[in-house]
Amino acid sequence: MNESENNSKKSIPPYMKAVSGSLGGIVEASCLQPIDVIKTRLQLDRTGNYKGIVHCGSTVARTEGVRALWKGLTPFATHLTLKYALRMGSNAVFQAAFKDENGQLSNRGRLLSGFGAGVLEALVIVTPFEVVKIRLQQQKGLSPDLLKYKGPIHCARMITREEGLLGLWAGAAPTVMRNGTNQAAMFTAKNAFDVLLWKKHEGDGKVLQPWQSMISGFLAGTAGPVCTGPFDVVKTRLMAQSRHGGELKYKGMVHAIRTIYAEEGLLALWKGLLPRLMRIPPGQAIMWAVADQVIGLYERKYFHIAPL
Template identity: 30%
Template sequence: MVSDTLKDILSGTFGGIAQVLVGQPFDIVKVRIQTAPHGTYNGVLDCVSKIVTHEGPFAFYKGTLMPLMGVGACVSVQFAVVEEFKRRFRHANEARFGTSHLSDVQLYTAGAAAGIANSVIASPVEHIRIRMQTQRNGEFRGPIDCLSRISREHGLKGVFRGFFPTALREGHGMGVYFLTYEYMVQRALEGKHITRAELPTTTSMIAGATAGIALWLMVYPIDVVKSCLQTDSLDPSKRQYHGSLDVIRQLYGRGGIKAFFRGLEPTLIRAPFANAATFVAFEWASRNLSKY
């Protein structure tokens, strides 16, 4: 029999793979717009056009190998932690109140815990992915070469550059993410008088899409700060930014509040598709693994 934890890990892995395959082209456009010098692109379509013209259509999947391995691991950790917290909260609620219903605070807490735990994997994975996405002169032969060189030349501190904003984004973002999804799913189950195993795919898609949009609306400025740190020079003597607060100061000085929302359009376009795919894949895998 498959244990609950293993089932959650495997189901999360399916969700993570679906998320990468659907969302990677949108993500590379987001990162390019976030980190390029002001005026490089006139918008999303201009960025897409320039990538196709100068680098070819396969450029939209630059650095995909690392996310396929890393995001699969990240999402599996997220779902494993959030489902474990939900189980513990249900047991506590049943013992104290005689009901397994989870409060909004408990759902947010479960998501936040999942996000913070996930940050340990997400930070280096996203750092390597961003380095691969933004390189234009073939500096790295691949994600393994990129990781190896950063680790060798700059140690763990270099690999984990941008960890603090990543942890902040993941903690708050995943709290909002899972709260939104579970709230919508629970309302649907109660309204239709069905079990989780009977959850319609369309309901999972809509709830996942909404959760993805809510996530990014809550944490996007933090993600911009993270991206700036992770695309800055690894050589301390050549860095443009000296830390998260310095990124905030410089971005605001150059472009005001708008500077923290550069690249939001492709992110909001990507969010519903990638996260709908994530939850549909997770629910499908979880439902089928429950048979064993």
């Protein structure tokens, strides 16, 4: 059997990649929601109420209760589950399309596949879910009577009624740039670290130990937040501002970047970077530990029944 036949035979179906990603997303969301809440509060803090990650977390827990650190968990968990299913599945489809006649995928093809998957997830899933999540997270207090948004569905309905359907896609442009860049880097880096550290090639039948997947996933998840920090801050600001009454402070992605830089300085464009680094790389570590095991189960069964 030649190499091209071997690669073709050992391709993992996109639906299996989607299933592995969705299961990984559920576990990740449950573990890391408090860090995401802290990140959002820090990014929205224009007056210096929070002195840092620990102070922000302790302040939220003290003034609003520990449960407040899991605000927005339902849309966050649903969002991650659907996002990873679409990300992993669409990336597999794009990779198949970019393979050459010998079944080989170039680094350029891997980057484009990751970028395409990131853009798709940003438009279809990430933007509307994050708009709802951020609106819920920025509310202070736990008493339903004092909160404008009573829950994810109520929040989505209020935004649609007050701001129109497009209100759910506030901040779409920076979200597309952030997610496209992130996934291009993440998929390429994850594959590179698997090969470099563990000599693992996709479809070779070798199943990484969970700790190995976690190391590769953690390392692959570090570059994106540093490169895409401004897009993430702008995305959060655009999503948080209501279009119901009054003048919008930020008119769009470029205007928001200029305004934040002029009013708060260059470093403000990387607000929330540390909690992002505390959440995204560990999140990728958790997700890939689960996803690689699910894919590994399929590979073991597939190779077991495949003729030699």
